Amino acid sequence: MKANRNNLPAMLLILALLMLWQLGAMQINAAYILPSPIQILYKLWEQRIPLLTVHLPATMLVCAVGMAISLGLGLVLAAAMDGSPLCRKALYPVVVASQTIPTTAIAPLFVLWFGYGIWSKVLVTILITFFPIAITVYDGLQSAHVEMSELLLTYGATKRDIFLKIKVPCALPYFFSALKMAIPMSVIGAAIGEWLGAQSGLGYFSRRMMTQLDGAGVFAPVVLMSVVAMLAVGLVGLIERRVVKWRGES
Amino acid sequence: MNVLEFQKVSFRYAGENSDIIDHLNFSVEPGAFHCLIGVSGCGKSTIFRMINGLLKPNQGEILVNGVPIGAQKQYCGYMPQKDLLFPWRTVGENLALPLEIRGGLSKRERRERVEEALRDVGLEGCADKMPAELSGGMRQRAAFARTILTGSDLLLLDEPFSALDFLTRVSMQEWLHQQWRRSGRTILFITHDVEEALFLSTSVLAVTETPIRTLREIPVPLERERSRRDLTRPELIELRESMLDALKRQVRT
Numbered sequence: 001m002k003a004n005r006n007n008l009p010a011m012l013l014i015l016a017l018l019m020l021w022q023l024g025a026m027q028i029n030a031a032y033i034l035p036s037p038i039q040i041l042y043k044l045w046e047q048r049i050p051l052l053t054v055h056l057p058a059t060m061l062v063c064a065v066g067m068a069i070s071l072g073l074g075l076v077l078a079a080a081m082d083g084s085p086l087c088r089k090a091l092y093p094v095v096v097a098s099q100t101i102p103t104t105a106i107a108p109l110f111v112l113w114f115g116y117g118i119w120s121k122v123l124v125t126i127l128i129t130f131f132p133i134a135i136t137v138y139d140g141l142q143s144a145h146v147e148m149s150e151l152l153l154t155y156g157a158t159k160r161d162i163f164l165k166i167k168v169p170c171a172l173p174y175f176f177s178a179l180k181m182a183i184p185m186s187v188i189g190a191a192i193g194e195w196l197g198a199q200s201g202l203g204y205f206s207r208r209m210m211t212q213l214d215g216a217g218v219f220a221p222v223v224l225m226s227v228v229a230m231l232a233v234g235l236v237g238l239i240e241r242r243v244v245k246w247r248g249e250s
Numbered sequence: 251m252n253v254l255e256f257q258k259v260s261f262r263y264a265g266e267n268s269d270i271i272d273h274l275n276f277s278v279e280p281g282a283f284h285c286l287i288g289v290s291g292c293g294k295s296t297i298f299r300m301i302n303g304l305l306k307p308n309q310g311e312i313l314v315n316g317v318p319i320g321a322q323k324q325y326c327g328y329m330p331q332k333d334l335l336f337p338w339r340t341v342g343e344n345l346a347l348p349l350e351i352r353g354g355l356s357k358r359e360r361r362e363r364v365e366e367a368l369r370d371v372g373l374e375g376c377a378d379k380m381p382a383e384l385s386g387g388m389r390q391r392a393a394f395a396r397t398i399l400t401g402s403d404l405l406l407l408d409e410p411f412s413a414l415d416f417l418t419r420v421s422m423q424e425w426l427h428q429q430w431r432r433s434g435r436t437i438l439f440i441t442h443d444v445e446e447a448l449f450l451s452t453s454v455l456a457v458t459e460t461p462i463r464t465l466r467e468i469p470v471p472l473e474r475e476r477s478r479r480d481l482t483r484p485e486l487i488e489l490r491e492s493m494l495d496a497l498k499r500q501v502r503t
Binding site for chain 1: 302303304323332334336337338347348350352380382400
C-alpha cells in the first residue's frame with residue numbers, strides 16, 4: 001500500500017505523458033511516423049500470437065544465454081582481479097577499454113563472423129552486459145571490511161576462508177545491483193543484434209515492420225521488451241530482498 | 251611459566267624513521283588481568299597487533315606459554331574495539347566463526363558450543379537472532395563469547411567498551427570482571443580510561459614514553475572480589491590522580 005502511494009506521482013506523470021502522446025498522435029494523424037499508444041496496444045493484441053510464441057522466446061533465449069555467459073565471465077574476472085594485483089593491473093584497463101568499443105557499429109561484423117544464428121546476438125549481449133557485472137562485483141569484493149578480515153586472520157583463517165566468509169557476502173548486494181543493471185542492457189543488446197540480422201526475435205520483428213512503414217508494429221515489440229525487462233528486474237529485486245537482509249548495515 | 255613474554259621486541263612502521271616499540275621486555279603471569287593504559291597513538295594497539303600476529307616484530311621474540319607465536323595458531327583470542335559481528339550471519343553463526351575456521355567439529359557440535367557460550371554471557375536464546383536485533387551491550391557480550399570460543403586462555407581486549415554509553419559501560423565492566431574471576435583466563439585490556447583500568451586490573455601496565463621501552467607496572471591495591479565503591483577509597487583516589495598526572499604529562503610532550 002505504502003509502495004503504491006510512493007509510486008503515485010510517477011504513475012500520474014506517465015499517464016499524463018501517454019495522454020499527451022495520444023493527443024499529439026491524433027493531431028498529426030500519420031501512424032507510420034507517430035503511432036498513438038492505443039494503436040500500439042491494438043497492434044500488440046493483433047500480433048500477440050507471433051510475438052509471444054516466436055519472437056519473444058527467441059529474444060529471451062539470446063538474453064538468457066548472453067547473461068549466463070556474462071555472469072560466468074564477469075564473476076571470474078571480478079574474483080581474479082580481487083585475488084591478484086597482477087590480474088587487476090592486466091585486466092582492469094582491458095575491461096574498461098572493451099566498453100569504448102561502439103558495439104552497434106561493429107555488430108554487423110559479428111553477423112558476418114557468426115551468421116544469422118543466435119551467437120552473433122549473444123556476443124552483442126555479452127559485450128554490453130559483462131562490464132557492469134565484472135566491475136560492480138569487483139567493487140563489492142573490494143568493499144569487504146579490512147577489520148573483519150583481520151579478525152578472521154587472528155582466528156587462523158586462510159585466504160579462502162576470508163573470500164567465502166567475508167568477501168562473497170560483502171559482494172552480494174553489489175551483485176544484485178549489477179544484475180538489475182545488466183538485465184535491461186541484455187534486452188537492448190539482443191534487440192540491437194536482431195535489428196542487424198536475424199530470422200526471428202523482437203528486434204527482427206520491429207525492423208520488419210519498419211520496412212513496411214508500420215509505426216505501431218515497430219513500437220509493439222519495444223513495449224513487450226520493456227515489460228519483460230521490468231518484470232525480470234522486479235523478480236531479481238524480490239530475490240534480493242530475501243537473500244540480502246543486511247543492506248545498509250555495517 | 252608466563253602466559254605471555256616479550257623478549258627485546260622492536261617494531262617500526264614502514265616509512266617511519268624511528269621505532270614505536272624499542273627493545274621492550276615484559277611478561278604476563280597466568281590468570282592476571284592487566285589493563286594497558288596510555289595516550290592515543292602511543293603504541294598500545296601495536297603491541298596487541300604483534301601479539302595476535304597481524305604485525306611482525308622487526309626484532310625480538312614474543313612467546314605465548316613459552317612457545318614463539320610464529321609456531322602456533324589460535325593461541326590468543328582478540329576482541330577489537332568494534333564488535334565486528336557480521337551482519338549477514340545470525341548471532342549463533344557469528345559465534346561459530348572461530349570454530350568453523352579451526353575445523354574438526356560437526357555442525358551440531360559447533361551449535362552446542364555456541365549455545366553454551368551464549369548461556370555463559372547471558373544471551374540464551376539469541377542464537378537465531380540477527381546482530382541488528384541486539385543492543386550495544388548485548389553485541390559486545392556476543393563478541394566476547396566469540397572471543398572465548400577461540401578456545402585460548404589469553405584474551406586481548408582492545409577498548410571493547412569505548413563506544414558504549416556510560417551506564418552500559420559500567421555494567422559491562424562489572425560483568426567482564428565477574429567473567430574473568432569465574433574463568434581464570436588471562437586478560438590484557440587496552441583502555442585510556444584510568445577509572446576503568448583501576449576497577450578491572452590486578453595491575454595496570456602504563457605506557458609512559460614513546461617509543462615504548464618499558465611498561466610501568468602499577469599494582470592495584472584491591473581484592474579480586476571488588477565493587478565500584480572501592481574506587482572511592484583514599485589510596486585509590488590518590489593512585490588515580492597520580493596516574494592521570496603521568497598521562498597528562500605525556501599528552502603535553
